[in-house]
Amino acid sequence: MTVAFETRESPNHDARPAGGRVDILLLHYTGMRTAEAALERLCDRTAKVSCHWVVDEDGRIVRLVPEARRAWHAGVACWAGARDINARSVGIEIVNPGHEFGYRDFPDVQIAAVIALCADILSRHPIPAYRVLGHSDVAPDRKTDPGERFPWRRLHAAGIGHWVEPAPVTSGPALGPSLGPGDAGDAVAALRHNLSAYGYGLAPGEAYDGETETVVAAFQRHFRPALVDGVADPSTRETLARLRAALPTG
Numbered sequence: 001m002t003v004a005f006e007t008r009e010s011p012n013h014d015a016r017p018a019g020g021r022v023d024i025l026l027l028h029y030t031g032m033r034t035a036e037a038a039l040e041r042l043c044d045r046t047a048k049v050s051c052h053w054v055v056d057e058d059g060r061i062v063r064l065v066p067e068a069r070r071a072w073h074a075g076v077a078c079w080a081g082a083r084d085i086n087a088r089s090v091g092i093e094i095v096n097p098g099h100e101f102g103y104r105d106f107p108d109v110q111i112a113a114v115i116a117l118c119a120d121i122l123s124r125h126p127i128p129a130y131r132v133l134g135h136s137d138v139a140p141d142r143k144t145d146p147g148e149r150f151p152w153r154r155l156h157a158a159g160i161g162h163w164v165e166p167a168p169v170t171s172g173p174a175l176g177p178s179l180g181p182g183d184a185g186d187a188v189a190a191l192r193h194n195l196s197a198y199g200y201g202l203a204p205g206e207a208y209d210g211e212t213e214t215v216v217a218a219f220q221r222h223f224r225p226a227l228v229d230g231v232a233d234p235s236t237r238e239t240l241a242r243l244r245a246a247l248p249t250g
């Protein structure tokens with residue numbers, strides 16, 4: 001480890017499956033009123049939740065669970081066809097009250113600590129850039145963290161995560177139609193395919209159903225945060241296309 005940290009022990013972990021490897025870095029916000037309340041819950045045996053790391057708003061880093069162990073942070077989740085996300089991930093909880101208790105910008109000193117911690121983790125595990133994810137990416141129907149204020153662009157500028165500059169949020173006939181709830185057909189099928197091919201848990205289909213809307217909102221929260229509305233406007237679809245084109249091949 002190259003970053004300084006404190007240790008507090010959570011009892012909420014178990015063994016990673018034998019032979020598995022860590023190939024996802026999953027970022028959360030705590031979504032509680034204070035850092036201390038979050039730390040207490042993450043260390044409460046009866047709560048049965050935990051994560052490996054917590055980063056406070058002042059940049060303080062606390063380790064709750066050794067990375068060799070499986071921490072319990074993802075819950076029911078799916079990415080690229082895999083469901084036991086805890087088994088294959090390192091989880092970081094980033095202190096922020098979240099959408100429920102007063103979502104606010106992440107302070108610079110906190111993001112600097114997150115970047116340093118992520119860089120350290122990525123130096124120790126074979127995690128590709130495109131598998132540095134938010135909780136809402138892997139559980140779009142249940143979770144909205146770390147949310148649209150989380151500066152994925154800045155992390156990417158520091159060498160962490162996958163990101164392309166989002167296409168501007170503009171509309172007009174020349175840019176093509178928006179797709180939204182109630183729409184159906186080949187264009188919706190292509191959208192669903194493209195989201196699923198990127199990793200989102202979305203089955204094939206031709207209908208823009210509630211599940212599609214939820215996954216589009218999760219995509220926007222991470223990759224096109226200027227507008228999170230669950231509508232696949234031209235900017236959303238272009239940003240998704242750019243991201244997929246920027247993936248390593250092979």
Ligand SMILES: [Zn+2]
Nearest residue numbers: 028029135145
């Ligand atoms: Zn979370």
